[in-house]
Amino acid sequence: MATTSDVTLTNDKHIPRNIIMVVADGMGPAYTTAYRNYADDPSTPAIETGILDEILVGNASTYPAAVSGYVTDSAAAATALATGVKSYNGAIGVDANKQPVESVLQRAKKLGMRTGVAVTSQINHATPASYLAHNESRKNYDAIADSFYDDKVNGHFVANVMLGGGTQYFVREDRNLVTAFTENGYQYVEAYDELASVPAGSDVIGLFAPVGLPAALDDENHHRLSYMTEHAIKHLENPEGFFLLVEASQVDWAGHANDIGSAMAEMDDMSVTVSYLHDYVAAHPDTLVVLTADHSTGGLTIGANGVYEWHPEYLRNMQSSVSSIAVNMVSEDSPAGYAEAQLGFTFEGDDTARVTDIAALPDFEARETALKAFLDEKTNTGWTTGGHTGVDVEVFAFGAGAHAFAGQLDNTDIAKTFFQYLEAK
Structure with missing residues (x-):
């Protein structure tokens, strides 16, 4: 498997100023194939390729630390993607001995970059939490939310921009973290369209639902992830560069629910987001985008019951x-x-x-x-489980330094390469 020693930094064009990590939670290979068929134009004889086909570079293994076996949860996988360290299922930014380990987002902040997260879950859910915090259990939602305010990097809050759900964890009877952030210069928004009126370059906390956002099919904006991503970048751009985590969180939730309709809608929101980022990188070639999944969810099969058919037209x-x-x-x-x-x-x-x-x-x-x-x-869709599976997931990359993510990787290699790029800056 690749390691950071495999990364070749031959000139400055391989060292990104900005890094955008996109996690499509739960998106195993069957989801990307299903989405290609779902997005196909049925009036043409060929099945058209899409943005994901254009940027595929490799695969990654997803297994957690040995204590948790071969099948990871989102917390252990996010910790691996964020820190380069394998940990146990349930771990948030800590190793198998429950000791804190630095994430790439935290290192970026230490180096003077602006940082942010834009997710469709609550912002203190497993994946964003593993980039922003340290906790022995993903279930400690209030404590994780507290750490977003309490734990500093060089005296600064770890994230300049936080967009997603989670109001019930940040506005509580025992503590109002939204008020605390706004008293320290953050702009607070409660509706997507309010983001448009926030001056570029602001520190922003946007909480758009009590817990996770509505499903894409039910949300007022079916492409809310791309909208949040665009506005997050607007507030993160600066000469020192930025690190942004984007998570299509609810591909996973649809997989857990064995809900093929919502799965394809969440994949569509993610695909539109990646297309926006592809255009952004074309205009900002010093930016690197890496997209992968933390694991696959649901054991989705395209075809079931011995019948060789699948009908996305429904x-x-x-x-x-x-x-x-x-x-x-x-x-x-x-x-x-x-x-x-x-x-x-x-x-x-x-x-x-x-x-x-x-x-x-x-x-x-x-x-x-x-x-x-x-x-x-x-x-004619099939499912094998309401949980996760242990299959490898695809890796997609484009922009400055994308060559380092080709081939068969382990999920920890992604963070290790990010760390090398950050130090090279």
Whole structure:
């Protein structure tokens, strides 16, 4: 496997001024293939390639420290991606002995760069937390939120920009961290469009939901990650460079839920974000973007039940998530008609009768499960688990220094290479 010694710094063009790390949480290889088919133009004979096909450079192993076996959780994987150190499942920025280890974002801050995170989970969730904090357990959400304010790097807050969800962890009865940040010069926003009025170069905390953001299908902005990313960069740009973590957090959540409709919508939000970043790098060639997953979730299969078919056409026009449909259909005069409009395809055969029966189920969870099964049958989608799997994940990279991420890597190699680039600056 590659190590930092494999990185060749032959001239300054290989040393990025800015580093943007994109984590598509839970995005195993089946997700990228499924998205290519989902995004395909069915009016043409060929399946078109997309931005991910253009920037694929390699693969990475994802296993955690030996104490946790072969299948990682998001905390151990994020700690590896952020620090270059393998740790146990549940670890936030600490090694297997529960000792703090420095992240690449923290090193960037130490070197005078501006730093930030833009995520669709709560900002103190496992992945952003592993770049910003140190804690023995990912479940200690309040303590992790506190550390964003309390733990400094060279006397400065570790992140200049924090965008995502998590209000309930930052505005609590025992402590109001939002007030504390604003008293120290941060701009606070509660709605996406408020970001547009914040002067460029500001320190910003934006919390847009009590916990994670709404699912992409249900959010007022289906491409909220690309919007947050664009505004995060606006506030991070400076002569010394910046480090930005971007996380498409809810690819993972859709995988855990075995929800193919939401999985493709979250992948679409991520893909639009990467396309924006590709254009940004074209205009700012001293910027490096690396995209990978922390692990794969759900054991997604494109085709199931011995049938050699997959039908993404049933997903392309969805107007809301199956969770939202399961909540709202019971109050509709025609539950099946409502579901048909929200799912975005014309019912045929016994579809109407089946969905009418689903609407009559007594509780939300039963309706949601039945609607997901209905979509899985329509698309012929398979799942093997509601958890994670141990497969390798793809690595994508472009911009200054992207050559170092080609081939078969371990997830720790990504952070090790970032550290070398940061020191070379």
